[in-house]
Amino acid sequence: MTKKAILLQFLIITLMTNCFGQIDTSLTYEELETSAIRAFRNNNTDSAIIIMEYAYKKFPDEFARTTELLGYIYTRTNNLSKAIEIWRTGMDKGYMYDLNNPYYQDYYKDNADFDALAQIEKNSLDTMHLKHEIVLPTEYDNKKMYPILFVFHGNNRNIEKSKTSWNAPIMNKEFITVFLQSYIPSSPTDFKWVSKDEKIKREFTEIYNHVLNDYPVDEARIIFAGMSAGGKKAMDFTLNNYFPVSGLVLNCPVPPQDITDEMIRHFVVTNKKIGIITGENDFALENQKSFMSKIDSLGGQTRITVTEGLGHSFAENFSEILDEYLKWVIE
Numbered sequence: 001m002t003k004k005a006i007l008l009q010f011l012i013i014t015l016m017t018n019c020f021g022q023i024d025t026s027l028t029y030e031e032l033e034t035s036a037i038r039a040f041r042n043n044n045t046d047s048a049i050i051i052m053e054y055a056y057k058k059f060p061d062e063f064a065r066t067t068e069l070l071g072y073i074y075t076r077t078n079n080l081s082k083a084i085e086i087w088r089t090g091m092d093k094g095y096m097y098d099l100n101n102p103y104y105q106d107y108y109k110d111n112a113d114f115d116a117l118a119q120i121e122k123n124s125l126d127t128m129h130l131k132h133e134i135v136l137p138t139e140y141d142n143k144k145m146y147p148i149l150f151v152f153h154g155n156n157r158n159i160e161k162s163k164t165s166w167n168a169p170i171m172n173k174e175f176i177t178v179f180l181q182s183y184i185p186s187s188p189t190d191f192k193w194v195s196k197d198e199k200i201k202r203e204f205t206e207i208y209n210h211v212l213n214d215y216p217v218d219e220a221r222i223i224f225a226g227m228s229a230g231g232k233k234a235m236d237f238t239l240n241n242y243f244p245v246s247g248l249v250l251n252c253p254v255p256p257q258d259i260t261d262e263m264i265r266h267f268v269v270t271n272k273k274i275g276i277i278t279g280e281n282d283f284a285l286e287n288q289k290s291f292m293s294k295i296d297s298l299g300g301q302t303r304i305t306v307t308e309g310l311g312h313s314f315a316e317n318f319s320e321i322l323d324e325y326l327k328w329v330i331e
Contacts, residue, residue, distance in 0.1 A: 023051065029059045030281075030311040033069065037283040045077050064095055064156045064186040071097055075107050084113050094188035096121050101194060128183040130203035133159050134211065135177045147221035147330045148176045148211065152230030154252075155192035165251075165314050166225065168323035175326070176215055180204070193233045195256070200233070201242065208243055220246060221330045227251045228284075228312065238272070239263040247273040247329035249322065252312050254284045255291045264291075268300035275303040275325035277318060279310025303328060 023032075032055045040048035052073065056066045067090045074083035087097050098104070099118040108114035137146065149171060153162035159181045171177050182200065186192040193200065212219065222245050224234035231253025238245045239259055253276060267274075274295065276288050285306070292302045303325060307315040315321065 023054045025058075028311075029055060029062050029065075030313060032059075033062075033065065034281055034283045034311050036069065036073075040073055040076075045073065048073055049077070063090070063093070064190060064192075067095065068097060068155075068186065068192075075104065080108065080111065080114070084111075084117065087117055091117060091120065094185065096124070096185045098184065098192075098194045100125075101196075125184065128185070130183050130200060130207065131159065131181040132207050133163075133179045133181075134215070135163070135171075135179065137174055137176065138172055140176075142216055145216050145218040146176045147174065147223065147326075148178065148215075148217045149223045149225055149249075149326070150178045150180060150208070150234075152180050152193065152224070152226035152233045153182070153191070154227030154231075155229040156186045156190045157227070157230075158190050161190075162227075165227070165318065166322070168319050168326060170323050170326050176211070176217060178207070178211055180207070193229045195232070195236070201237075204237070205243075219244060223247045223249055223326065223329055225249045225251075226253065227314070228254055232256055235259075239267060241266065245272065247275070249275045249277075249325045249329060251277045251314060251318065252279065252282050252284060253288060255287045259291065261294070264294050264300075265298060268295060268298040271301070273301040273303075273329045275305075275328065277305050277307075277315065277321050277325070279307050279313065279315070281309065281311040283312060 032051050036048045036051040036055070039045075039051065049070075052066060052070050055062065056070060059066065067086050071083045071087050074080070074086070087099065090097065099114070099121050104114075104118070108118075151162055151166045153159065159179045162179050162181075166177075166179070182191040182193050183203070184192050184194060184197075211217065222243075224238055224243075224245050225248070226232070226234040228251070231250035232255065234248055234250060235253060236256050237243055238248055239256070240263065274292070276292065278285055278288055282288070288304070292304055295302050305315075305321050
């Protein structure tokens with residue numbers, strides 16, 4: 001990060017919190033979360049905790065996102081008892097936190113309280129499965145070949161919310177669309193994706209093969225789409241070459257950290273396209289631009305739209321941009 005960027009981040013945190021830890025009460029949840037993530041990534045962990053503890057009290061409707069981020073920050077700052085406390089509170093309400101991943105397991109070795117929570121979560125997850133819903137174009141003809149769009153929702157969302165956001169004229173007229181829903185609850189009604197989950201990969205493979213076998217899909221026009229962590233999952237599946245895909249259309253994706261130059265080269269030489277729709281205040285913008293620059297440097301096909309004033313969310317004209325991007329990928 002440049003000295004100018006570091007100074008700007010310091011000024012943002014200073015404006016948000018005075019020496020007594022007070023916070024500008026006019027800030028939205030998106031602004032608070034974005035600033036907390038940036039502060040944490042710049043090793044301003046105290047500021048990150050202050051901001052998110054305030055958000056936890058001020059925005060009860062964002063309980064899932066707040067407790068997930070706080071649990072992670074508490075863990076990284078070795079406030080293990082506080083992390084366990086907030087996870088226990090969330091799990092009592094029906095939320096889950098991916099406690100059985102190797103990252104948390106390493107941090108909480110021989111911690112009986114953590115082990116008990118992780119076992120409760122595992123027992124619940126073993127009974128749950130990936131879901132999907134197929135939406136056919138308005139004048140569907142089973143003798144015609146169609147492009148297909150697989151949509152991975154963002155964290156703390158579900159199929160119904162995804163259908164509301166991911167909607168464009170060309171989808172209704174020309175696409176078979178498959179809306180996916182993770183099996184991992186983030187709340188009693190919403191779900192989230194996690195990295196390197198073999199169950200997600202295995203069950204998505206079954207869905208993918210089922211749709212391509214049972215519907216008239218043009219296999220040269222397969223698109224993966226996703227928001228945030230859903231975009232990350234779409235990128236992971238595509239860049240690891242797990243599934244044949246011709247392009248990606250992503251909203252505010254969080255690029256996986258283990259992307260290699262070889263993966264990017266393969267993406268380019270196989271003529272895949274990628275379009276990113278994002279906001280100038282999205283916490284992942286820097287990584288999104290870096291990823292796109294690497295593809296551009298190899299002569300790859302990219303498009304990116306950065307909406308002024310937007311954070312980690314959908315632009316008001318998202319449907320219009322999505323329509324343009326989908327046309328571009330299948331042309």
